[in-house]
Amino acid sequence: MSAAVRPGVDSLVAAAAAGRRLLLLFDFDGTLSPTVPRPEQARLPTATRQILEELAAAGCQLGVLSGRSLSDLRGRVDLPGVWLAGSGGLELWIEGSPGRKPQRAAEMTTMAAWARDVACEIDRLPGAWLEQKPFGLTIHHRGASPETVAAVRKLAAGLQARTADVRVAVCTLGVEVTPCPEVHKGTAVAEFIAAVGEGSLGLFYAGNEANDAEAMAEVSQRGGWVVGVGEAAPPSHDRVSSPTDLGELLASLASALGRLRRRRGPSDSLR
Numbered sequence: 001m002s003a004a005v006r007p008g009v010d011s012l013v014a015a016a017a018a019g020r021r022l023l024l025l026f027d028f029d030g031t032l033s034p035t036v037p038r039p040e041q042a043r044l045p046t047a048t049r050q051i052l053e054e055l056a057a058a059g060c061q062l063g064v065l066s067g068r069s070l071s072d073l074r075g076r077v078d079l080p081g082v083w084l085a086g087s088g089g090l091e092l093w094i095e096g097s098p099g100r101k102p103q104r105a106a107e108m109t110t111m112a113a114w115a116r117d118v119a120c121e122i123d124r125l126p127g128a129w130l131e132q133k134p135f136g137l138t139i140h141h142r143g144a145s146p147e148t149v150a151a152v153r154k155l156a157a158g159l160q161a162r163t164a165d166v167r168v169a170v171c172t173l174g175v176e177v178t179p180c181p182e183v184h185k186g187t188a189v190a191e192f193i194a195a196v197g198e199g200s201l202g203l204f205y206a207g208n209e210a211n212d213a214e215a216m217a218e219v220s221q222r223g224g225w226v227v228g229v230g231e232a233a234p235p236s237h238d239r240v241s242s243p244t245d246l247g248e249l250l251a252s253l254a255s256a257l258g259r260l261r262r263r264r265g266p267s268d269s270l271r
Contacts, residue, residue: 027064
């Protein structure tokens with residue numbers, strides 16, 4: 001682990017030692033899971049899963065936020081007690097609550113109109129394809145030529161210019177489009193914080209793409225530690241090169257929290 005991120009680990013351990021609950025939040029694709037040729041191939045690595053389980057056992061509340069639908073994300077994370085935000089923050093699942101989803105009729109109408117607008121044009125772009133989701137869509141261009149990438153981004157910009165009713169996030173591997181532009185990963189982070197109780201928290205967020213910017217800003221503004229994963233990540237306190245490096249950082253945190261818990265003894269929880 002880079003020496004640059006050690007103070008961040010120490011700050012979270014100090015927060016836990018002071019009796020504060022740790023809320024650790026992550027993007028999924030390209031952050032917890034390595035980038036793969038097709039989105040359906042993404043998996044949570046076994047080693048990362050084990051580290052997350054250790055952090056949960058140490059008393060941390062974990063959350064994963066993604067542009068994937070909530071049902072897709074739940075199947076890929078599949079860890080008890082982990083809170084989830086799908087569809088870029090539109091869908092929420094917090095343990096003990098029924099969760100939240102957008103008003104289906106209005107959002108589906110908006111997304112259906114967008115899909116009709118772009119489908120034929122996307123079909124003409126080699127290497128690009130359209131993924132329709134329950135509450136949004138993504139125009140993928142993983143592995144496509146620079147010309148296709150430029151055409152996809154121009155198309156998305158043109159569509160956004162015609163309406164204020166959608167949110168467009170231009171990422172390295174595609175363009176995400178969702179309704180309700182005022183709702184995003186940053187608003188999901190705020191709801192997670194409210195569910196735990198802001199006054200007693202140590203905060204952390206790791207993300208790798210432009211669609212993590214609001215979440216990273218939300219955590220940073222509340223005094224939390226933000227880590228960018230990879231070169232395309234928005235500005236952050238620290239940066240690691242890959243999901244593997246993030247796993248090493250989290251393993252260091254889990255180890256330090258384990259030592260703290262052992263010093264305190266079994267009767268004194270970090271929660």
